[in-house]
Amino acid sequence: MWLKLSQVRQCDADGSRGSQVEDHLTLRQLQAILKDEYGEGHFHAADMPLLFFQVLLLSLQFEAALEFLSRIDRYHSHAVHFTIALHDARMLILPDSIQAPLLSKDSHDVQFFNVAQRVVRYTRKFASTDPREAVQYFYLLKGIETPQGSSLFTQCLSELVLETREVVLYTW
Numbered sequence: 001m002w003l004k005l006s007q008v009r010q011c012d013a014d015g016s017r018g019s020q021v022e023d024h025l026t027l028r029q030l031q032a033i034l035k036d037e038y039g040e041g042h043f044h045a046a047d048m049p050l051l052f053f054q055v056l057l058l059s060l061q062f063e064a065a066l067e068f069l070s071r072i073d074r075y076h077s078h079a080v081h082f083t084i085a086l087h088d089a090r091m092l093i094l095p096d097s098i099q100a101p102l103l104s105k106d107s108h109d110v111q112f113f114n115v116a117q118r119v120v121r122y123t124r125k126f127a128s129t130d131p132r133e134a135v136q137y138f139y140l141l142k143g144i145e146t147p148q149g150s151s152l153f154t155q156c157l158s159e160l161v162l163e164t165r166e167v168v169l170y171t172w
Contacts, residue, residue, distance in 0.1 A: 027060065028109075034059050040068075049075065062086050063093060063113035067103035070118065080122040084140055087115045098144060098152060116144050116152055123156075131164045 009024040025033070034055055045052035049072050056065035066086070069079040086092050095104055095112040102118060105111045119137050127134035135157065142153040 031059050031061050035061060035064055061111070062091055063103055063111040066092075066113050066118070070102060076122065080118060080137075083113070083115055083118050087140070094144070097147060099147065116141055120152075120156065127160055128163055131160055131166055134160060 007023055007025045008027050008030050010026075040046070040052055043052040043055055045068070049069070053065050053069050053075075056062075056068060066079055066083050069075045069082065072079075083092070087094075092113050092115060093110060095114055098114065098116040100112065100114050100117075102114050103111060104114070119140060123134045123137045138153050138156040138160070140153075141156060142151055144152040146152050146155050
């Protein structure tokens, strides 16, 4: 991987690579090689999932890395917390709709990661038994809107109050 990273060169403003040296790659080309050409099989992702996750992270494919980690049961919690950290650092590209799949891409192969879906799905496991903890996660959704234009945080909190009937817990 380090050899491939050393071949990465920045594109000019017009998208060209300046001198057309064959052993140079753009970042997008490197990402395609690592994820698509080599892929999970090359990195033995079934046996060493954290290696492939690390390869995706190091090649700045955050959305793909999170989606990959989310598919592995024993790393669901880690995927959520990496999601939170990357989202908080504004390193993730979010889809236009919270109803989008966990990982989607546009016509230019730009990948989007649905943070809202990942967090809401994770909190379903414990929201009814540990509503205080769920509220902490829901708060992370305050800047994300529902299709109706309201705050996803407000919607999740409202549903939690209706489900648990513990209104006193949520008054600040």
